[in-house]
Amino acid sequence: MDILQPIAAIVLVMALLAAVLVLLKRRGTATFRLPGVSGPPRRLEVVERLSLGPQHALIVVRAGGRTLLVGTAPNSCQILEGSFGKEEKA
Numbered sequence: 001m002d003i004l005q006p007i008a009a010i011v012l013v014m015a016l017l018a019a020v021l022v023l024l025k026r027r028g029t030a031t032f033r034l035p036g037v038s039g040p041p042r043r044l045e046v047v048e049r050l051s052l053g054p055q056h057a058l059i060v061v062r063a064g065g066r067t068l069l070v071g072t073a074p075n076s077c078q079i080l081e082g083s084f085g086k087e088e089k090a
Contacts, residue, residue: 045063047060056072057072
């Protein structure tokens with residue numbers, strides 16, 4: 001009988017943690033994947049990130065079949081256009 005109370009307490013705590021996780025997932029504030037279970041293929045990937053200072057960065061992002069250069073600052077985020085991703089003609 002002495003072992004039954006701690007086991008019941010552990011089961012109760014685990015059930016409460018699972019309920020909170022399910023609630024957060026439904027609200028969209030938590031995401032999780034089970035190990036060994038693959039989800040849908042990712043279409044957005046950060047290829048490389050270069051910090052230009054404490055609050056500025058250049059990020060190369062692959063979205064679908066496109067590769068984009070994105071510049072970030074404290075109050076903005078812009079896709080930098082130009083010849084990035086295109087071959088230069090000599």
